[in-house]
Amino acid sequence: MARTVLTEPSRAIAEFRLLPGLTRPEAVADRVSLATRLAVLPCGGAVRLNIPLVAAAMQAVSGVAMGIELARHGGVAFLYASQPVAAQAEMVRRIKNHKAGFVQPQTVPPDLPIARVADLAAAKGFSTFPVVDAQGRLLGLLTRLDYAPARHAALPARDRMIPRDRLVVGREPLTLRQANDLLMDSHQSVLPIVDGDDRLRDLVFRKDIQNHLEHPDEVVDARKRLLAAAAINTHDYRERLPALAEAGVDVVAIDSSDGHSCFQAETLAFARQACPDLPVIGGNIVTADGFRFLAEAGAAGVKIGMGGGSICITQEQKGTGRGLGTAILEVAAARDEWHRRTGAYLPLIADGGIVTAKDMVIALALGADAVMLGRYFARFEESPTEKVMINNRVMKPYWGEGSPRAREWRGARYGQATFAEGVEGYVEYAGPLRDNVAETLAILRSSMSSAGARDLAELHREAVVEVVSALSIREGQAHDIQVAGPPTGFGAKAWGV
Ligand code: IMP
Numbered sequence: 292m293a294r295t296v297l298t299e300p301s302r303a304i305a306e307f308r309l310l311p312g313l314t315r316p317e318a319v320a321d322r323v324s325l326a327t328r329l330a331v332l333p334c335g336g337a338v339r340l341n342i343p344l345v346a347a348a349m350q351a352v353s354g355v356a357m358g359i360e361l362a363r364h365g366g367v368a369f370l371y372a373s374q375p376v377a378a379q380a381e382m383v384r385r386i387k388n389h390k391a392g393f394v395q396p397q398t399v400p401p402d403l404p405i406a407r408v409a410d411l412a413a414a415k416g417f418s419t420f421p422v423v424d425a426q427g428r429l430l431g432l433l434t435r436l437d438y439a440p441a442r443h444a445a446l447p448a449r450d451r452m453i454p455r456d457r458l459v460v461g462r463e464p465l466t467l468r469q470a471n472d473l474l475m476d477s478h479q480s481v482l483p484i485v486d487g488d489d490r491l492r493d494l495v496f497r498k499d500i501q502n503h504l505e506h507p508d509e510v511v512d513a514r515k516r517l518l519a520a521a522a523i524n525t526h527d528y529r530e531r532l533p534a535l536a537e538a539g540v541d542v543v544a545i546d547s548s549d550g551h552s553c554f555q556a557e558t559l560a561f562a563r564q565a566c567p568d569l570p571v572i573g574g575n576i577v578t579a580d581g582f583r584f585l586a587e588a589g590a591a592g593v594k595i596g597m598g599g600g601s602i603c604i605t606q607e608q609k610g611t612g613r614g615l616g617t618a619i620l621e622v623a624a625a626r627d628e629w630h631r632r633t634g635a636y637l638p639l640i641a642d643g644g645i646v647t648a649k650d651m652v653i654a655l656a657l658g659a660d661a662v663m664l665g666r667y668f669a670r671f672e673e674s675p676t677e678k679v680m681i682n683n684r685v686m687k688p689y690w691g692e693g694s695p696r697a698r699e700w701r702g703a704r705y706g707q708a709t710f711a712e713g714v715e716g717y718v719e720y721a722g723p724l725r726d727n728v729a730e731t732l733a734i735l736r737s738s739m740s741s742a743g744a745r746d747l748a749e750l751h752r753e754a755v756v757e758v759v760s761a762l763s764i765r766e767g768q769a770h771d772i773q774v775a776g777p778p779t780g781f782g783a784k785a786w787g788v
Pocket of ligand 1: 548575596599602605642663692693694714
């Protein structure tokens, strides 16, 4: 007989509802904070997000465009590990070099011919190049207006650059706001920033500042570069993890359908020794034992969920898995106990099968600090797939990392398995991330306000969550009327159309 047989069924997220609490003036929806911790940092502190949404480490979900757009809205996308190490590290670099404020410049030496500068511009896709000497000291600046490739081809960069003494330059340390003030008073579109020895450190572009002001939730590192997250696996981590760290990744998650495994402990031990400053999230687990195992192994956060993903057939194939609601409840209780005992608060990420804003708020109320979403983000413009028309509907392909399509890449999450754990299909195209996330966050804030919670810590402390019956779920939907077609205009999406 099995060691233990639990006869209480495990619960899906959809079986819970949040009871209303007292809504206070300080907790009205637009005052609700969605800021959260994603992982603890080895040196203390935490990787913080401004919204509790992260995109799943999947080929059909998280590429560079998703990584940039989600970080600009306050979350992060975990770049998928089912690709060669160098390709994934390059994705990290592209997110880190995105012009989110301070940009690490591509410099040129003063004697480089303009023809070569033009080649570089064509290859890199931008045209501004600071000119520096062999010690990295700023000599001048070449912008798009300073050279014409055909006319100036043979001239060296120094002959076309705006020389240093005619440039307005910022000196470290400098905030983005101070850089902005300097730029506004200059006649330049770009501000070079130098250190105390006049060595060039960053560039700040005028157009990026406006952009930045339009994205108040943007999550950035100490150098104001967007946060980048990536997945690793338990096979090639010795090569992958250092390459990602070198590229500047801020947080890493071990991508596995079963994280209660000695291989994860080995991966975490390697990470501590090879990349001691990099937070590594473990998972996925669905039990208190799994949580304690990863906490003891040094995980910076823990991902919960097994068998619930929209493309997942793990439960059907292997008979392993657990309802996500029950999994979060049990793991959150273990996390809180770990917190009391050790003083360390390990963030929890609920992953797999979360479809709507109401699922997200329930997962958060049950104890998660963030939710990881695949299908949700796969529908957006920024996912790496191409739109297709099927039966007059605009769709995007979406497939599991354990589907035959993703497993073609040998090192993937399920690369070693000889059978499929995921399927391939389509999701309806939903437009840009910006609009969809704005609506989801509005619903999240409204739910939290109804529950009387000003922030996620209060939601964890104060939420009252109840299991509901199937009839009660039916009662909570539109029923017993002839629904008059999809609503249009304001609120249409909130009704699920
Ligand atoms: P979704 O948000 O319901 O689409 O679920 C996404 C999650 O499913 C991912 O974050 C993974 O944890 C999980 N997942 C991804 N690919 C597979 C697969 O092929 N089989 C099982 N689970 C998967």
